[in-house]
Amino acid sequence: MTRVLAPLILIAVLLAGWEIACRALGVAPYLLPPPSAIGMALAQSWPLLLGSAWATLSTALLALVIASLIACSLALAVSLNGLLEDAVRPIAVTLQVTPLVAIAPLVTIWAGIDHPERAVTGLAAVVAFFPIFSGALSGLKAIDPDLSRLFDLYGATPWQRLTRLRLPSAVPALLEGHKVAAGLAVIGAVVAEFVAGSGGSQGLAWRILEAYNRLQTAKVFAALLTLAVLGVALHATMEYLERKLLNSWRGR
Amino acid sequence: MSLASLSGVEVDYDRGRALGPIDLSLSPGEVVALVGPSGCGKSTALRLLAGLEAPTRGTVTRAAGKGETAVVFQAATLAPWLPARDNVALPLELAGTSKVEARAAADEALRKVGLGAALNARPAQLSGGMAMRASLARALVTRPRLLLLDEPFAALDEITRRALADDVLALTAELAPAVVFVTHNVEEAVYMAGRVVVMTSGPGRIAGEVAVAGPLVRPPGFRTTEVFRTAAEAVSTLLAGAMERAA
Known part of the structure; x- marks a missing residue:
């Protein structure tokens, strides 16, 4: 009980301090709005924020699906062919270390200036790609060497080796990769929205930008808070799914 | 000879x-x-x-x-995603025995090593000794x-x-x-x-x-x-x- 209570109390104390300090020192609301103002902003614009949260989330999830399909097939192909792995690795690493923001303009051009939502999805997918790819690849290669020897001993065909040893062995790493990728896809979607704009589908980053341009700092905070809640909820969901699936894989 | x-x-x-x-x-x-x-x-x-x-x-x-040789390693080396009976049936299935026959032979082998009550247990649910017995059953199921x-x-x-x-x-x-x-x-x-x-x-x-x-x-x-x-x-x-x- 105290473990739940302790962070709640800390948050309450911090919020109270913030509120009192803002009022006592007469801080301008555009500089730092008090928590009460942020609460008001949240109460006023929650339908809009909820819609935006859904826009960001659905973009991130779509990006996750796209990234998963590409990353898993590529990892599978690469794991079956050592030469292909040697060929792909430097390109993959180069792409991975290039900051997302830096490639956003290019992707925006390719997606078409009229379709910023495509660019946002594409950029989020790029970010989500790597954890899935490296998770899948290391999973496909992390085989118990003795189990692999047994497959040799019993004369397993390459197909049996793939379907009955490599793919099931990869499950834990795949789940971990998808969990990390889901979080990154949201970050990717937000960053991409900042850079590419979001056109028809106005995500949370768009709300932040909009409020920032009007110096409605309380609304910026409200959107930020929604984003944080979205991130936490997604992380918790993915963690729950990972645990459930991993337990059924292990039979617990 | x-x-x-x-x-x-x-x-x-x-x-x-x-x-x-x-x-x-x-x-x-x-x-x-x-x-x-x-x-x-x-x-x-x-x-x-x-x-x-x-x-x-x-x-x-x-x-x-090769099919007449069986190996038991230091670790039980069971596939964690398979129940005990499927782990034991694996060598037979890889050799082309039908799933039904392989399972029947696996169940029999597991009963012989005293794991008749754990046919559907996953390796994570077995103690070290039980896992080793399952590994032994897997080695013996091919009648090496x-x-x-x-x-x-x-x-x-x-x-x-x-x-x-x-x-x-x-x-x-x-x-x-x-x-x-x-x-x-x-x-x-x-x-x-x-x-x-x-x-x-x-x-x-x-x-x-x-x-x-x-x-x-x-x-x-x-x-x-x-x-x-x-x-x-x-x-x-x-x-x-x-x-x-x-x-």
């Missing part, structure tokens, strides 16, 4: 000679223990006999085909002519390993495969084998052999008999000599 043999076999790794030259011949139905210090090439010799590794020089002959055990009890406690040693002897009595058993426990080697081969390291060579008389399903109290003590002493002496030469 020997079931499998190594003659003049040498194995080189990057660091240099790891094993050999050694000569070792196995007759059908005999139980041989390979004893020696770590790094003496016991496990390499086992993998050569299994056909899982090729020698750098020398010849390995195997009358027992050659059974290779690579320190199978090393990770278990003393009481479990003694019980499992008796079980291995009892279970193999019916099928009578040739058994090669790697261990660094002298007493275990003498208890389980009719012939104890002592190996020395740097590079791995055979230092000598000790024959252990008596039926292979050991009578109770075998560990206190004169036969056991004499053989254990002979093995210890050979091992001490081997260690001295290595040092």
Whole structure:
């Protein structure tokens, strides 16, 4: 009980301090709005924020699906062919270390200036790609060497080796990769929205930008808070799914 | 006619000679223990006999085909995503036996090792000893002519390993495969084998052999008999000599 209570109390104390300090020192609301103002902003614009949260989330999830399909097939192909792995690795690493923001303009051009939502999805997918790819690849290669020897001993065909040893062995790493990728896809979607704009589908980053341009700092905070809640909820969901699936894989 | 043999076999790794030259011949139905210090090439010799590794020089002959050879490793090496019965059925299924038949044979093999109540248990739900029994069932389900055990009890406690040693002897009595058993426990080697081969390291060579008389399903109290003590002493002496030469 105290473990739940302790962070709640800390948050309450911090919020109270913030509120009192803002009022006592007469801080301008555009500089730092008090928590009460942020609460008001949240109460006023929650339908809009909820819609935006859904826009960001659905973009991130779509990006996750796209990234998963590409990353898993590529990892599978690469794991079956050592030469292909040697060929792909430097390109993959180069792409991975290039900051997302830096490639956003290019992707925006390719997606078409009229379709910023495509660019946002594409950029989020790029970010989500790597954890899935490296998770899948290391999973496909992390085989118990003795189990692999047994497959040799019993004369397993390459197909049996793939379907009955490599793919099931990869499950834990795949789940971990998808969990990390889901979080990154949201970050990717937000960053991409900042850079590419979001056109028809106005995500949370768009709300932040909009409020920032009007110096409605309380609304910026409200959107930020929604984003944080979205991130936490997604992380918790993915963690729950990972645990459930991993337990059924292990039979617990 | 020997079931499998190594003659003049040498194995080189990057660091240099790891094993050999050694000569070792196995007759059908005999139980041989390979004893020696770590790094003496016991496990390499086992993998050569299994056909899982090729020698750098020398010849390995195997009358027992790949499908007639079974290996039990130091860890139970069960697939964590499969229930015990599917783990045991795996070798048969890989060889093309139908799922129904393979499962029936697996259930039978698991009952024989005392895991009849754990057919659907996953490896994570089994204790160390139970997992090792399942691993043993998987090795025996193919009715091998050659059974290779690579320190199978090393990770278990003393009481479990003694019980499992008796079980291995009892279970193999019916099928009578040739058994090669790697261990660094002298007493275990003498208890389980009719012939104890002592190996020395740097590079791995055979230092000598000790024959252990008596039926292979050991009578109770075998560990206190004169036969056991004499053989254990002979093995210890050979091992001490081997260690001295290595040092």
